[in-house]
Amino acid sequence: GAVVSQHPSRVICKSGTSVKIECRSLDFQATTMFWYRQFPKKSLMLMATSNEGSKATYEQGVEKDKFLINHASLTLSTLTVTSAHPEDSSFYICSAQNEKLFFGSGTQLSVL
Amino acid sequence: GQQLNQSPQSMFIQEGEDVSMNCTSSSIFNTWLWYKQDPGEGPVLLIALYKAGELTSNGRLTAQFGTTRKDSFLNISASIPSDVGIYFCAGQLQGGGADGLTFGKGTHLIIQP
Numbered sequence: 366g367a368v369v370s371q372h373p374s375r376v377i378c379k380s381g382t383s384v385k386i387e388c389r390s391l392d393f394q395a396t397t398m399f400w401y402r403q404f405p406k407k408s409l410m411l412m413a414t415s416n417e418g419s420k421a422t423y424e425q426g427v428e429k430d431k432f433l434i435n436h437a438s439l440t441l442s443t444l445t446v447t448s449a450h451p452e453d454s455s456f457y458i459c460s461a462q463n464e465k466l467f468f469g470s471g472t473q474l475s476v477l
Numbered sequence: 478g479q480q481l482n483q484s485p486q487s488m489f490i491q492e493g494e495d496v497s498m499n500c501t502s503s504s505i506f507n508t509w510l511w512y513k514q515d516p517g518e519g520p521v522l523l524i525a526l527y528k529a530g531e532l533t534s535n536g537r538l539t540a541q542f543g544t545t546r547k548d549s550f551l552n553i554s555a556s557i558p559s560d561v562g563i564y565f566c567a568g569q570l571q572g573g574g575a576d577g578l579t580f581g582k583g584t585h586l587i588i589q590p
Contacts, residue, residue, distance in 0.1 A: 371519070399577040406585075408565065409520070411577035424577075458519045466510065466569070466578065468519035 368392060369461050371469025378449055379477055386444045386472045388459030394439035395461035400432075403456040403471075412457075415442040449476045480504075483566050483581030491589055496553040498564060498584040505546045506568035510578065511538075514563045523564075524551070553586075561588050 368391040378384050388398055396417045401409040413434055414422040421434035431453075433445040442461075446453055458471045483500045490496060500509075508527055512520035524535050526542035526549060533540055539552045553560055563585050567578040 401577070408580045408582045409567075409578075411579070414577055456517075460519075460578075465522060465525060468512075468521070471517070471519040473517065 369459065369467045369469045371459050371472055373472055374470060375473045375475075377475045377477065380450055381448055384446045384449055384474060386446075386457055386459075386474075388442045388444070388461070388469050390440045390461045390463075390467075393461075393463040395442075395463070396439060398436060398442040398459055398461045400434065400442075400444050401458045401460065403458060405456075409458060412444075415444075415459075417442075446474065449474070451476045481566055481568055481579055481581035483584060485584060486582065487585040487587065489587050489589055490556060492556060492558060494556055496556055496560070496586060497550060498566075499548065499550040500566035500568075500581045501548040502568060502579075503547065504568070504570070504579075506579075507546075507571055508569040509540075509542050509546075509549045510567045510569070511540050511549070511551045512565045512567060514565060514583075520565060556586075556588055558588055561586055 370389045372387045398415040400412045402412050403409045411424050412427045415434045415436040417436045423429045436442040454476045456471050456473050459469045481500050481502050510525050511523045514520045524533050524540040529546050530544045531542045537554045563583045565583045566581040570576045
């Protein structure tokens with residue numbers, strides 16, 4: 366079946382650095398991918414919709430300059446957390462839809 | 478924005494018992510989905526519902542999409558230890574991948590030995 370691959374699964378970085386997370390659809394093309402954020406023991410919250418070849422659409426309250434999204438091809442979307450701070454520490458998950466909606470395995474970001 | 482009210486927040490049950498959880502919303506959703514999430518992993522789709530009133534089973538799991546498209550329930554029969562995890566309902570306003578999902582707050586299922 367369709368698979369969405371997300372990398373890295375875990376990253377620890379110093380405050381002020383930038384971190385890039387990749388989301389790939391392995392056996393299908395996805396013109397639209399989604400990025401979610403999940404705090405411990407909380408639900409997933411949609412951050413933005415990544416559109417291939419155009420600008421991402423951000424949900425209210427999500428800083429687009431902070432969370433840069435690039436969807437350069439039909440199989441790859443990247444989320445870059447710029448100048449990360451401890452409050453950005455969270456579990457980030459991407460998803461893409463073929464006939465069904467598939468999720469990546471998530472990236473645990475810890476900012477020291 | 479849209480909100481999904483999921484209950485119960487947590488369940489403590491004995492192995493072999495049946496489980497029932499539900500979600501309600503004030504919004505009408507085109508698609509309703511149920512996911513299970515294990516710690517440190519992304520959600521895994523259990524059941525997808527597309528039609529109002531639809532009743533769908535996946536092994537010991539059964540889910541139904543309410544006739545008004547504003548609610549859904551998930552039942553798990555004869556629970557086993559590997560059913561432990563967090564279950565999320567999620568709604569999609571439009572089909573075809575045009576919208577991201579709105580998630581419920583999750584039901585934490587704990588099975589006592």
